[in-house]
Amino acid sequence: MNAELVESIAGLRERLARIRRSGAKVGLVPTMGALHAGHARLVERARGDCQSVTVSIFVNPLQFDREDDLRRYPRTLEGDRELCGTLGVDFVFAPPVEEMYPIPPACRVDVGRLADHLCGPYRPGHFPGVATIVLKLFEIVGPDRAYFGEKDAQQLAIIRRLVSDFNVPVQVVGVPTVREPDGLAMSSRNRQLGPSERELATVLYRALREADRQISTGTKDVHFVKAKATAEIPRDASLRLEYLDIVDPDDVQPVARIAGPVLVAGALWVGSTRLIDNLLSTPPPEKMGS
């Protein structure tokens, strides 16, 4: 059975108010649709924790820095609803753009230095757009818990910080990245890859794994780790590494030397598709006196 489709804010609030009065915990899985096994994992976690689960599907114009990316973004609402039904989702909240932005917003979330590195500089306005729509969804749904993939690590760090900075009464749950058998992180954008691009796409994860190997065996020099990792990306006309960087996992600031758990993250263009991935990497325990 398909999950119930709700397109209006008032309609969703009314349904959820009724459910909440019965004492049920409400879980929210915010998505842009084109659902895959990574999303399914989020929903399964939500189902395990909460008596009622809402999946929002909204391709948020505010977070797209390129018009063509917004246009190309895959939209598969019917399939998404079917999957949500299978997974026991109560409501698929898929509002039209005019419902979420009846007028252009004057107020947005300023995410400050959290957008200064990794994807931030390459996608101006992206993270303020993400933080704004997620805050709106929190206000509309009022979830007890909200589920986000660790694949979008910078987004997750920003949402955790948004929630603590603004005292939003929601528990943010990060869910590990789901990967294809060859290591490629699940992403709605993978559908945009041609067959040869799909094969090449695995090199990003391979580069991150090399960084992790260096870090977990005690390499402390960030430049050296980055050079070793980057060397894993073959020279190929369809590949362009946008960045591969090592940052503090909470504050998303570059680290000078690896002295604790770090986030290794990269963005790789494969043809005209931009893929991102990341790993949390931990150095070996320091020897006494070192």
Next chain:
Amino acid sequence: MNAELVESIAGLRERLARIRRSGAKVGLVPTMGALHAGHARLVERARGDCQSVTVSIFVNPLQFDREDDLRRYPRTLEGDRELCGTLGVDFVFAPPVEEMYPIPPACRVDVGRLADHLCGPYRPGHFPGVATIVLKLFEIVGPDRAYFGEKDAQQLAIIRRLVSDFNVPVQVVGVPTVREPDGLAMSSRNRQLGPSERELATVLYRALREADRQISTGTKDVHFVKAKATAEIPRDASLRLEYLDIVDPDDVQPVARIAGPVLVAGALWVGSTRLIDNLLSTPPPEKMGS
């Protein structure tokens, strides 16, 4: 009897959750303390509408653009609690700074062009700071209604817009300015005025009234109205008019010609004290064909 003083977020949430379960409507009156008759009017409105009223008292460092202004801002917690008790307030929420900002916030509210005019340019960071603390208070209290004075017209416009842009489930209630018998708008900052300054301070309202007289009798030229109004401010070494402007009441953008209700607002330095005031002014109905 004094209102109950609550200093922790968790303590306030717990008390309000209990009250809300009983079905009571919760009203919030956000203040920076140094309460006066204007605040009392806000509380009375809240008491009339809601079964439970919380007054927050927090001198928010984030919204002060000048260190000395933050230091000089009047603090009268004991008297405030007493007044709140008299007015039937349930909780005075007066958290220490570390409770509201355990770490410096990375995320803030960007209020966009709403801060481009009136006080915005003269107080960099002020309105983002106001919007951020008000959003935090909304998240902490979860009020059904929140009450703000029309005296801070730009603040009120920004909060209304914050609530609609972010879908915050709260009803914002604007309450008319309370004035002294000679017209001076009630303000915590009035306590900072010496006796001769207090006498001079009324000229701001007089200037606004002159603008209103012009507008309500059909003057459409903004420059002319501003010149007539500004002429009401006498030359005096202790007076400095920061601005006197005419803007759209919702969007806080300057109007080229007066064709509908406008906000006439000014900021006047009286000695080392900065006072603001405003009026909503409506032109006479246009004649047919004009």
